Amino acid sequence: MTQNLREESITNPAGRGGSHLHAAGAFLYFGPMNAQNIAIVGATGAVGVEILRVLERRNFPVASLKLLASARSAGKTLEFKGKPYTVEEVKASSFKGVDIAFFSAGATRSREFAPHAKAAGAVVIDNSSAFRMDPNVPLVVPEVNPGDLRNHNGVIANPNCTAAILATAVWPIHQAVGIRKIVVSTYQSTSGAGAAAMQELEDQVHQYAEGREVTRKVFPHQIAFNLFSHNTKVAENGYNEEENKVVEEMRKMFHAPELPILPTCIRVPVLRAHSEAVTLELEKPLSPAEARALMEKAPGVKVVDDPVANHFPMPLEASGDLDVHVGRIRSDLSNPNGLALFVAGDQLLKGAAWNAVQIAEELARPAHAAQAAE
Numbered sequence: 197m198t199q200n201l202r203e204e205s206i207t208n209p210a211g212r213g214g215s216h217l218h219a220a221g222a223f224l225y226f227g228p229m230n231a232q233n234i235a236i237v238g239a240t241g242a243v244g245v246e247i248l249r250v251l252e253r254r255n256f257p258v259a260s261l262k263l264l265a266s267a268r269s270a271g272k273t274l275e276f277k278g279k280p281y282t283v284e285e286v287k288a289s290s291f292k293g294v295d296i297a298f299f300s301a302g303a304t305r306s307r308e309f310a311p312h313a314k315a316a317g318a319v320v321i322d323n324s325s326a327f328r329m330d331p332n333v334p335l336v337v338p339e340v341n342p343g344d345l346r347n348h349n350g351v352i353a354n355p356n357c358t359a360a361i362l363a364t365a366v367w368p369i370h371q372a373v374g375i376r377k378i379v380v381s382t383y384q385s386t387s388g389a390g391a392a393a394m395q396e397l398e399d400q401v402h403q404y405a406e407g408r409e410v411t412r413k414v415f416p417h418q419i420a421f422n423l424f425s426h427n428t429k430v431a432e433n434g435y436n437e438e439e440n441k442v443v444e445e446m447r448k449m450f451h452a453p454e455l456p457i458l459p460t461c462i463r464v465p466v467l468r469a470h471s472e473a474v475t476l477e478l479e480k481p482l483s484p485a486e487a488r489a490l491m492e493k494a495p496g497v498k499v500v501d502d503p504v505a506n507h508f509p510m511p512l513e514a515s516g517d518l519d520v521h522v523g524r525i526r527s528d529l530s531n532p533n534g535l536a537l538f539v540a541g542d543q544l545l546k547g548a549a550w551n552a553v554q555i556a557e558e559l560a561r562p563a564h565a566a567q568a569a570e
């Protein structure tokens with residue numbers, strides 16, 4: 197499978213420094229961490245594989261590693277730091293001795309197995325939608341609401357990828373001047389629907405180019421040379437599940453239960469990284485230059501905004517990057533309090549694996565362990 201990944205140097209050199217890097221670039225922790233016994237449920241999937249890669253790239257202190265998936269994958273091997281690990285079928289008994297269990301195998305598996313992981317003493321970091329809106333479960337983007345991690349009860353939810361990317365991009369503006377309303381239109385890549393959906397795009401491109409019949413198994417419509425409204429069910433309010441998740445999860449993370457948000461979620465024939473056209477109505481005017489200055493200092497954000505070269509955020513360049521790319525920062529000519537942006541972020545990283553590993557890094561900090569013991 198062809199992917200364009202721009203590998204960033206994000207290794208966490210063990211023992212270096214001891215603080216978070218907040219300025220210009222990803223929210224990186226460079227301090228010591230306690231070694232953790234790790235399990236990954238859904239290790240063979242699009243997100244699971246990225247969790248392994250990010251743990252490796254960040255030099256996360258892994259004391260032991262358990263790779264779990266369905267019976268279909270039992271016996272396969274995946275590499276971590278050059279060593280093969282055998283995938284096991286996930287069972288209720290899989291979590292003995294595990295400190296941190298990453299879940300990325302869908303909401304049904306999270307509901308079934310997360311209680312067993314928690315009962316065995318693990319902290320669950322869940323990528324599915326199973327617990328995101330549970331008032332007892334923190335829903336966290338570390339650049340936005342890291343304080344919510346303090347109140348976890350054994351389960352921490354990672355937000356929907358579209359919401360995570362949007363939240364990272366607009367939070368600095370919300371903090372500075374307050375957002376009154378968000379209108380967001382998305383351009384969501386196929387990998388957002390999993391490894392099989394990515395493969396479906398590649399297969400359809402080959403079939404089309406070779407003049408063969410274009411077949412489909414994952415998406416309801418042809419994705420190659422096409423785009424369509426997000427492939428989740430449309431609810432009674434007229435918005436599909438993805439759009440409703442963006443609204444509810446943004447409000448929860450921003451602690452703004454009434455924040456008006458108008459999303460339109462679209463699936464596009466891109467392999468990896470979601471893009472979003474964002475229009476903000478602000479509490480008070482903010483010039484594009486002021487917004488750019490805020491973004492340049494914001495953790496987790498990279499400004500890609502060169503009107504002369506017509507170079508703005510693109511999924512190809514955002515793929516593999518931990519940062520969310522933000523550009524096309526301009527005034528809303530129809531509203532003095534308006535601001536428009538274009539955003540691209542790797543939804544397998546900031547929208548899933550990287551956000552989850554950031555949370556794990558917080559849990560592994562000696563200071564967090566000490567607070568939890570109080």
Ligand code: NAP
Pocket residue numbers: 237238239240241242243244264265266267268269270286299300301302303305323324325355356357387388389390391392543544547548
């Ligand atoms: P995926 O590529 O389809 O992978 C699914 C994983 O779940 C595979 O490892 C699969 O194992 C495992 N699995 C499926 N059925 C199972 C079962 N009955 N028992 C145990 N394991 C089972 O999907 P994905 O894109 O990685 O998504 C995984 C989760 O992350 C979903 O909840 C999704 O909503 C969420 N998420 C995805 C993204 C994204 O961008 N893709 C972003 C944020 C959140 P086998 O290989 O054995 O089938």
Ligand code: 2RA
Pocket residue numbers: 356357358384385387388389438543
């Ligand atoms: C998508 N919601 O459909 C998924 C990613 N989590 O892109």
